[in-house]
Amino acid sequence: MTDVTGSGSDVPPMQVLWPLPASGSRIEPDEPVQQLAELYAYPDSGCWVRANMVATLDGAAAGQDGRTGSINAVGSSADRVVFHLLRGLADVILVGAxxxxxxxxxxxxxxxxxAGQRELLEQSPAPVLAVVTRSGDVPDELVPGGDDAPDGRVLVVTAESAxxxxxxxxxxxxxxxxxxxxxxxxxxxxxxxDALSDMGLDRMLCEGGPSVLGELVAGGELDExxxxxxxxxxxGFEPRILSGLPVNERFDLRHLLHSDGTLIGRWVRS
Ligand SMILES: NC(=O)c1ccc[n+]([C@@H]2O[C@H](COP(=O)([O-])OP(=O)(O)OC[C@H]3O[C@@H](n4cnc5c(N)ncnc54)[C@H](OP(=O)(O)O)[C@@H]3O)[C@@H](O)[C@H]2O)c1
Structure with missing residues (x-):
């Protein structure tokens, strides 16, 4: 297994459970990133808002330590591969503070x-990070360092009431x-x-959390x-992957992957 993401994540054996059998039944180990990138390709044009979340079988979005790593320890390497791949495809990562x-x-x-695909699509080497906050409490670790590091730009999205x-x-x-x-x-x-799209950041990836994702869905903004x-x-009492106003949106399954007991799915709004 090779570390294709540069993140320390090896690509473990993965099978495609759905759809069958057109795309084959497994992610080919010699070019997993290309195959996964095709499975997760954004539409060719227009704004598209995707979210990527993890939950336990009983629906918890975090462990009792308030973090996702602790619910994702089993079979986690496939999830890490997809997590980094989705970042690699995105123009901007939208996330709550x-x-x-x-x-x-x-x-x-x-x-x-x-890197080659990003260059062809005229994307920056790393995606932009857009942090949603009212309080302005954004950790110093996200303040630009002023050096030439090719890290993604950090935007703060806030409200007048700040x-x-x-x-x-x-x-x-x-x-x-x-x-x-x-x-x-x-x-x-x-x-x-709309503001991010106006900046040319159309391939959006929301990484939560439950409050921001709940508001995105309530506003009819989530495509996938x-x-x-x-x-x-x-x-325990940890949140689900969405919180906030009640919604009832239907999504259609596009694919379902399996690796070591972990299921990784992609649903698109009907
Ligand atoms: N399972 C998963 O995939 C997943 C993914 C992400 C997070 N999580 C977990 O979810 C938990 C965090 O949940 P959360 O709901 O607090 O996360 P969140 O949605 O990331 O953050 C909530 C914060 O975002 C800001 N915010 C959200 N909506 C806003 C709006 N409309 N206007 C202004 N600010 C807004 C506020 O920040 P200020 O307080 O700065 O004003 C608010 O306190 C953690 O335990 C984390 O590990 C799980």
């Missing part, structure tokens, strides 16, 4: 295995052009998606859900 703080986010790294003191501080830390105001009291995710079922049950 709660997830950034809980999961200790860093600026996104380039994805070597798709107030001038918070906005001024975000401008000082991230640069005024990297701070978007997209809503009055809270960030309006529809306005945020990629979901990993980790083969564990955990009970």
């Amino acid at each position: 709660g997830t950034v703080r809980a999961e200790h986010y860093r600026p996104p790294k380039p994805y070597p295995a798709l 107030g001038s003191a918070v906005l001024n501080r975000l401008h000082d830390r991230f640069g005024a052009t990297n701070v978007l105001v997209a809503g009055a009291e809270r960030v309006d995710l529809t306005v945020a998606v 859900l990629c979901l990993t079922w980790s083969p564990v049950v955990t009970s």
